[in-house]
Amino acid sequence: MLRNSKAFGSYSVNDLPKAREFYTQILGLEVTEIYGMLILQIAGGNKVLIYPKPDHTPATFTVLNFPVDNTEEAVDELNRRGVRFEIYDEGDLKTDEKGISRGEGPKIAWFKDPDGNILSVLEEM
Numbered sequence: 001m002l003r004n005s006k007a008f009g010s011y012s013v014n015d016l017p018k019a020r021e022f023y024t025q026i027l028g029l030e031v032t033e034i035y036g037m038l039i040l041q042i043a044g045g046n047k048v049l050i051y052p053k054p055d056h057t058p059a060t061f062t063v064l065n066f067p068v069d070n071t072e073e074a075v076d077e078l079n080r081r082g083v084r085f086e087i088y089d090e091g092d093l094k095t096d097e098k099g100i101s102r103g104e105g106p107k108i109a110w111f112k113d114p115d116g117n118i119l120s121v122l123e124e125m
Contacts, residue, residue: 008046011063012053013115019050022114026081058116071100071107071123078111078121086110086118 013019020038023029030041038050048064068074075085075098085099088110095101100109108122 008049009064010049010051011059011117012051012056013113013117014052014054014056015115016052018114026083056115058112059118062110062118062120064117064119066119066121067124068121069124071109071121074121075100075109083111086112
């Protein structure tokens with residue numbers, strides 16, 4: 001029944017104007033606004049819905065992953081744009097001083113949007 005449905009993900013923020021600025025100005029995404037919500041246009045024709053929620057609490061997991069050709073270059077470029085990457089040193093989850101995890105799996109680095117939602121850039125395998 002849903003096999004051909006064009007499903008999409010969504011998550012909340014406290015401050016829609018601040019989120020719009022971050023996603024357009026810092027991340028360089030195409031963003032449209034409809035019915036008081038943001039729609040991120042991401043590669044492949046996919047979309048992500050961001051909606052305002054006054055009592056927003058950010059998730060404790062990654063809500064959006066951006067595959068990149070080179071994690072190191074993506075981290076450097078986003079740093080130049082003011083993005084700060086998370087540093088982890090917990091059990092199996094360890095990152096270097098740039099915030100890049102180089103353990104098992106792809107190289108990945110996590111950062112947060114202005115409302116604390118966790119995003120990542122990860123190297124395509």
